[in-house]
Amino acid sequence: MSKTDDAKVNEREQEGEATLRAGVYDELRHRLITGRIAPGLGISTRGLAQQLGVSQMPVRDALSRLAAEGAVEIRSKRKIIVPVMTPELLEEVMHCRLLLEPEAAALALPAIDAKLVRQLRAADAAIDAAIESGDVNSYMENNYAFHFLIYRARGQGVLTRMIETLWMRFGPLMRVVYGRVGTARLVDQHQQALDAIMRGDAAGLAEAIRADIGDGRGLIDVEE
Template sequence: MDTSQLDLVYEPRLHGETVQQWVFRRLRRSVMSGRFPPGQAVTIRGLAEALGVSAMPVREALRRLVAERALVLLDNRRARVPEMTARRFEELMAARTLLECEAASRALPLADRGFIRRLHALNRDSDAAVEANDTEAMIETNLAFHGALYGGRPDNVLLPLIESVWLQIGPFMRMALEDLETHYPVDRHAEALAALEARDEAALRRAIEADIRDGIGHLRARLG
């Protein structure tokens, strides 16, 4: 693939962050948000040029992403998103459902007015992205909503596990959004917010499970 055509997520380098840390964070977020098209290889040299860095931090970032099963190395210079089989997809969906329903349940004690107000704002951003039919924004705002819901505790151990699953399924999100209105007729984020406000754990779990199922579960039929 011509890496100049790869639209990497923009992530400014943080104060005190090394080049290697920044490259990894930016590439990881790009994979998670579907910026690496399935089946198309990228080169270390091309990514290094796109990021304006040497090959070394890119090579190390790709090595770490391979370890997280987000990418596979084709040789010592190229990488791509792994092929998705129906069985692997089903396992990733099961992992998402188990982890995210539990993480949402554990967010209930944190759901004060400020927490819920922030989620409402993020959901409005998500609605605006859908209204504008902005695929990039739809993916980013969805990740932001779920990340804020699950990641409220400073000692959170579930969110990194969830992000590991998002890395493996993220490249296929664009495919899932192609017919969003057909498969996602109900605003499951709104249902989750209502459940949070009512302190209804069972309803919250149902909303998150339905959000995952409606949002991407229909891809199972396309994978055979």
């Protein structure tokens, strides 16, 4: 094998490793966003590696990135946790969500087509079914899907990534809250968002998203 061939093999291996690390990071990020990693409990790099079918190295790399974003705390090699939400941090996160998400939805409106509307209706139907059946995991997954189908309509830009980071901080707390209060108190505000989309009403869509965020905050007040 020539030096050129060796270089190509090395390049492919490096690309494959980078893709693997990115995939592990995105998966852990998604698990945090949807509340599948609980706050205050230890995170096992070995356990996550086994679940994902990878070595511990890309898991450690992903956790280091998540720690830099404030989503996890690495206290030692054997002590990694999702931090418990403080009242001060909660207020900051909610303030940022209220600033960014209505704006992201309004900006995305021109890019929402008939195909995306069908996907939004399917996600909303799944949310209604989850509320009816008390399936918290399904509710979390489909609520995330509904919101980010809207926010990503014009592409995965900086604004959407910032909102994902806020959800990554917020998701573990909400999974605990929903697990305690159940789904009976959940209100589906998404029909208002869909109605605004069909009217082409950017201000109405922003207000629907704002109301939805407020409902989530209200559940935390009930829990407290």
